[in-house]
Amino acid sequence: MSKEQELLKVLTKPVKVFSSNVPIVKEQALNNAHREIKKLLDDSCSYYELSRSHSTFYLSSELISGVRTDVWYDTGGVRIPCFSGAYVLQAEAGSFMTVADIPNLLAPGDLYLWEAGKKISYSHKNTFMLGFNIAPKSMLKNQDPSRWSEI
């Protein structure tokens, strides 16, 4: 079995949608978020004219607990076909996240997806989110397979 086949076998085994170090929200909310992320990914693939049926995308997430407001942030993968996003868990009223110079008001439950490589900044420190990244299999060289699941 080739290395690629081995990786594919591991990556496609059923695993939890989000990594186990994120116990904050109930599983139903995660399932709903996962469903919505999938829809946003479908829309984004359509927008960027990427083949959803010929590419297998994988999702990974991290808990973002508090941010700095004096700096801007970046995520891995500089452009399509990588995507980044955030599922807002907690945000102060009136706080916003700026992605590629476009401010977006934040409220718990909001979900955002954007092309990777955009500049991100935050207006308030107390912003808690599930940050996530989406990438096709070809971009997952030497990635820990337990952190990624198919979407």
Place this chain on the structure above:
Amino acid sequence: MNSNGAQILNFDFPEKLNGFWVHVCVEPEHNTYTYIVSIYKNNKNPTGTVILDKYLPYDYPDMYMCVDTNYQALRVYTNPVHRRNGYWVAFGVFFKTFFATQFNIDLEAPFDRSKWTDKIYSKARKIYGQSFATPVLRGGRIDHDEMEPPRDPAFPLIWFGQRIGGFNE
């Protein structure tokens, strides 16, 4: 061993590097690099932990070093928050010793290096007691500053986690 089956070693770090731990991705699937060294300053692992692993970490490192097939640290980076602290001099000496003892490798600075890297290299060599210096490539980065380093320097290997890109203007 950690839950991924990765080997974990512990060393005495210089006091200056208190809070740091290191992840070394060994022989990744890459045409240029033999080791990708990710350095973190946080409490996810104890100070001085060195993890040898076949995977690249998800979190973007506070500092990193990409070692090529000639065992030259071809590309290094420091999070803007941690710059101007002299960490690379201490890490230079540490990695010189670590790679020699762990992999029997003589880690060196690259021929094509910036003024900044050259200064660090000189300081680290002095502490390490090495008189030999890798010659510098004239007309390269030492004479022409790189405007902006690549955002995914180890591509197609990628650190995916959100990271600080720079200070707001």
